Amino acid sequence: MADFVTSTHRTKWIFTPQDIKHKYKVANHRAKQALEKYGTTRMEVDIDGSFSYAESQNDAKDSAEKRPKPLKVEEEQLLRAFYEFKIQDVCDAFKFPRKIQATALIYFKRFYLQWSVMEHHPKDIMLTCIYAACKAEENHVSAEELGKGIGQDHHVILNNEMLVFQSLGFDLIVYAPYRALEGFISDLEEFCGAKDEDQLVALKGSLDTARIEADKIMRSDGPLLFPPGQLALTALHRANAAHSIFDFERSQSLFSFGQNPQLSLTF
Structure with a gap:
């Protein structure tokens, strides 16, 4: 049986409050810089996990007033909290065990230590984290079934799967209370x-x-x-x-x- 004491969960994914605040600020700042440079923060993800900005809008430099307003760190926190509720709602709707719900939540939290919600839409990442959690906990549900169950395109789940795994450092074994x-x-x-x-x-x-x-x-x-x-x-x-x-x-x-x-x- 896996042991928390020697796990990557303990050695790599337990932080101080200051660490967490810093990571959120870094991701937020990077997204704001992208908005200044490209006129957009949203990234498109290929199925191999590679990504690029959704659309280069260099002409946006000439019309800054048309640029979308970047989110504050506190506003990003509210969005993450909303979709964490949604993770629990979706897991309840599918009658998944609490372990899957907890694993999906931990994946979601870890992902957004690396990225801003302005870069990758939390609705897409939420679904992908649930799908990944089902795989990790050996309670496999197909992407098609998951997407159909909540009226979402399952290709979004598959396209973001490798990105999520990469952002987690492929540390998929997690521990819940x-x-x-x-x-x-x-x-x-x-x-x-x-x-x-x-x-x-x-x-x-x-x-x-x-x-x-x-x-x-x-x-x-x-x-x-x-x-x-x-x-x-x-x-x-x-x-x-x-x-x-x-x-x-x-x-x-x-x-x-x-x-x-x-x-x-x-x-």
Whole structure:
């Protein structure tokens, strides 16, 4: 089984907040420079992953007032957030497992560390990331089926596939917090001595809420900042705030060291 500690996810794709802000600014600045030089920021992508500007508009230099207005970094963030919601919506519509949804989101986030939304339309990249995630997680869905299911041209998916892989550095194995969540709940069930029906139902409810909280976290910069175990603990902490079935502060020694902190469930 793959190990997060030795993975490219940990060694290459965990950043500081300053790193992330810098990458967004660099991509935004490059797109603005392209707009000044070519009169456009949008790129056309060939199926081999090569790309070029959609249309050279050198005469746009003579009519700057006709140029489209570039997006600010903050406006790009809003667009990315919108399409991250869409990734979850599409995955829900196809009834994909959460792992596929999480993988697609991580691919999408990594892609836009390299590129501006002004250079590659996030709708196209969103679909390609879902398609790539299905492949990586061995839940193959054809590009035709995916495109048809949401009324989009599947050729856009295929054309952008190699570009997405190249932008990810072909690092396709990623880690999400959901498996860690299930492990934490299993440990709590064992060490807290949850045996009767009410306790088991309470723990299941906490896990369901924690999964929803993890879905929210996956739309933040969290997956680019923290390992999946920490994301899972955050989701569990939020879930416990709603259910209050165990002492979360005392339970952290269980999660960190695998020891029994003599927990008890509260009802």
